[in-house]
Amino acid sequence: MIYRTIAILLVTLFPLASAAQQSLSDIQQVIRSQLQAFEKRDLEGAFSFASPNIKTIFQSPKQFGQMVEQGYPMVWKPSSVRFGPTVSRSGADYQVVVFRDSEGRYHALEYEMIPTEDGWKINGVRFVEMPDVGA
Numbered sequence: 720m721i722y723r724t725i726a727i728l729l730v731t732l733f734p735l736a737s738a739a740q741q742s743l744s745d746i747q748q749v750i751r752s753q754l755q756a757f758e759k760r761d762l763e764g765a766f767s768f769a770s771p772n773i774k775t776i777f778q779s780p781k782q783f784g785q786m787v788e789q790g791y792p793m794v795w796k797p798s799s800v801r802f803g804p805t806v807s808r809s810g811a812d813y814q815v816v817v818f819r820d821s822e823g824r825y826h827a828l829e830y831e832m833i834p835t836e837d838g839w840k841i842n843g844v845r846f847v848e849m850p851d852v853g854a
Contacts, residue, residue: 746814746832747802749839757787757795770833770840791844793818793826803827815847825849 749768756764762780769783777783788795803815814830831843 746805746812746830746839749832749841750802750814750816750830751800753841754794754797754800757784760784768841770835770842772842773840791828793820793824794828794844796821798823811842817849 753765753768756762756768762784765787766774766777766780766783769777773783777786797818798821799819801817803817805812805814807813812832814832816828816830818826818828820826827847827849828844829847830841831845832839833842834840
């Protein structure tokens with residue numbers, strides 16, 4: 720009887736875990752794709768991953784690109800990129816991304832992600848504190 724209950728739980732919960740994993744994969748792919756567009760200086764491509772709210776604020780791919788280049792140089796031209804945890808808060812999903820800049824400094828940024836009819840979009844980025852790592 721216990722094995723049957725466990726089997727039923729696994730069959731019921733596995734699709735939920737699989738959907739959550741797919742969502743995480745999709746979120747990270749959107750961010751990767753935007754970073755690849757920035758690397759190629761494809762501002763229209765990078766702008767396409769922005770949410771409608773971000774598009775309204777910046778009005779054009781050129782203005783959006785200028786903001787990223789000036790305000791987020793580690794995103795504009797990263798030395799390395801590593802994905803951290805994804806968390807859900809207050810009805811939104813957030814992906815932490817750790818960037819290493821050209822001078823070797825690390826920066827943690829939190830991407831707010833929202834689902835749209837066209838898939839996941841980036842609705843904002845903010846700096847977050849990185850934990851101190853001591854020896």
